[in-house]
Amino acid sequence: MNETSIQCLICIGSIIAILYAYFRHSFNYWKNMGVSQLNPTFPFGDMADVIFRKKNMGDKIKEIYDRMKGEKYVGLYFFSRKAFLPLDPVLIKHILSKDFHHFYDRGIYYDEENDPLSAHLFSIAGPKWKHLRSKLTPAYSPNKLKFMFTTILDCGHQMTDLLKVMADKDSTIEIKEILARYTTDVIGSCAFGLECNSMKNPEAEFRLMGKRAFTQTVGDVLKMVIIRSFPRLAKLFNFGVFSSPVTNFFQRVVRETIEYRENNNITRKDFLHLLIQLKNNVNIDTDNINKKQASDGTSLTVEEAAAQAFIFFLAGFETTSTTISFAMFEIASNQEIQEKVREEMNNVLKKYHEDVSYDMLMDLPYLDTVISETLRKYPPAPVFLRKCTKTYRVPDSDVWIEKDLSVLIPAYGLHRDPEYFPEPDKFDPDRFNEENKTKIWDYSYIPFGDGPRACLGMRFSMIQIKIALILTLKEFNITLSKKTILPLQMETKGIILSPIGGLWFNFNHIKQ
Template sequence: MVVFWTTFLSLLAIAYYLLYKYMTRNFSYWKDRNIFYFKPLPFFGNLLPMITMKTTMGELIMDLYRQTDKDYFGIFSLDRPVLVVKSPKLAKDILLKDFASFHDRIIVTPDTDPAMSNLMFFKKGQMWKVIRSKMTPVFTSGKLKAMFSVMVDESNDLSKYLSKFVGAPSIEAKEVCAKYSTNLIALTAFGVKAKCFDNEDADFRKLGRRIFGTSLTNAVRQLGCNFFPGLIKTFGIEFVDTVAREQMKSIFSTVLKARKQSDHHKSNDLVDILLDARAHTESGISDDMILGQAIQFFMAGFESVASTISFTLYALSMDEEIQERLRLEILENIEENNGLTYEGVNSMKYLNMVISEALRKYPVLPFLDRECTSTYKVEGTDLVLEKGQAIYISAFGMHYDEKYFPDPDKFDPERFSDKNEINKEGFYYTPFGEGPRICIGNRYGLLAVKVGIASILSKYKIRKSLKTPEKIKFDPKSFLIQSYGGVPIKIEAL
């Protein structure tokens, strides 16, 4: 028995030593290149606070950002060297000027599910370009204008739904806004009524909760795909769990099949455009690619719109003066145009300023990731980035940097009174990303947000409830910006 335990412990010690050496093999990477870096921990790199759920990744990167005045610095994601960019000029070079060397994201998903692996968000290289070009017609000004009446109808339903809660001690703004955004996405993209206001357990809404709910299993999946791509590929862990994937594929496959069989399917929505692209054999668009883009549009659309509206409502509940000024602009615009109109909504300058400031404080993605796709020398330095080099751009860090936004914790829409001054010297305001890989649906999302907020403020006052936090705490179980404990507010009729 003594021999057994001696042998076992010896083998265990050897295994630990070998694993330790393997996981620390790259830890001299930044030192060898004379780049300032933060000392990593074996097995965790610099990500221990995120892995242990003590903070979000966006806040972790921002905390490191604030500890150095360098234009860039090194960290380690487990054992992988990552360059974190602070310089707006370098961010602009990476995202726009030299995009050809940085066109891929780090995030991965296994190839085990053909539909999910074909989401544009995950695609790399030439296939990303093909899919992007086929998706672009969905978001032209003409298409957005055609969708506008649907947005107004859904915003009216949102207002009617809110009437149930007038005088209630508190409501969960994020959940209410998610019902609106889910209904909107289902109609404008697929021509399907989700009926989230009619049924608290509507299929589309349950699906949305399952995908982006802040559960531990979701945290493992989604944080893993973003920060531990090697482990994700090795163990075949999908971004979305099996039940949600199969539900999405079932719903959207049914829609696609019905539209293909219909002689009158021309609705000029996402489905029609993708089917038209598929009809051209030279396009390289497969059925799995079509299904993947339908899934992506649903996932990205409902969450970003709901998040932005709810955080904007929270900010307005904390500042009645800003809220009243915005309400006055909205009511005057509605009276002048005899209702909400496409041109009228887009002409509301203060509404745009308020939403821009909400996106500064609460961007959906708190950092941007890129992978170097060819050897690249950083202009004005001796730094040469090798192919495969991982890069993070700290949107949170720049959005809360006093150099660009004085008194950054204050909600101040006046920062955006002249949008031409923003990003003039480089990219330091990037709520949707920038460059060729900017969020393809950003104009759709902004329009949906504007319509939703205008409809709400034209009929209700937004107030703090007893549950409304003085400062939003972000949930560490999400790679997106989500409020820990939701966004509780109170509403009153005008």
């Protein structure tokens, strides 16, 4: 070995030693603060299992939640980055609601200049978020949802028509892809004004781009590691959160649809119409369609409108279809619950002259409890983020959360905690009936988040879920297929709970 090679090895060894010393020093941060922590390992901190896809984030944080139960909070490390994990619902209430002004940011990377699709309501913060939230809230009012109801119902009928054809050929069906196509068609129509037809054509471009948005290649994973750990470097290299084909597709669809509507004076009562009004600096009146010039002088660009339509799609189609599939799993596994849901549904349909309507959906209290219990066992976002925007002293302690630190909210851990929900693995809708729901510990049940940044699309999602369940149970008796792998084990990729091997059901026609 020549002298140059030896010098290179010494240099590399010195760099590794310096990095190791830096990480070991960083891994003492929470201990020095007097906060309980785990045993972080170089260089991954506490997240090696997640990075190497041995566990998904929801399962990992729940594992930590269960292990550290009894503590009010825990300190974590993502590589050398520090994160705060509150375990106490009282403290979580402070973070999400009472002391929201310290935690109004989600801490999600976005780059308005180089990756405008990433600058959506879910990721942005500060005055711009507050203004946009107030502008978009009317899109989810009961009046606006009633206008969209027929569109959602039509998509639901297309889904059940497909299930009938499939069940005639083979009664055993994997449901997740069917439901993903249903929610794709719903949101494609309501948010983009497009007839996606993915129920008839699973290779429709809208469906393929939706799949790609939720598929992570090895390159995507490496890019996200850089984005999360070194955001300045990501911005320098113009790294986008989503792949170029996805970004280009959604921007093109919104731009072309807006141009077509404006050039042809077309008005539809959907989410995109609201975005067009905001682009043209028009206030939204939730009770009628009268236009009034906005007083604040602000408006959306086409790129900003595309970002808001995209998050409507991204936040809605995968989480909603997954919730429906888990609800079907529990209904298929508990036939007495299925019969009770169907009996209530049939009685209410008689009351409304066999018409599935918006008002009819609001008159199904037992179905509401079934959906609530599904969201408890399988929360759409097992973990969600906040970022400390102003240094915060944890109540009744000498612990400080520094500005810019990430805070993780463990929804999955709370929902499966036997202290708050006895026999947490048991599916029991009666936890949420009128008598029992008042006994639920405050902030132990947060499937849609809480506080000012709670999920804006909750009502919209609930309508999709109810329509899918009602129309399916009206046509079929559902039982669990032997193809479903039990007990359910969740995929280790991604952040949304997804069972390995899918969910397979037997769909048997009900004689009318």
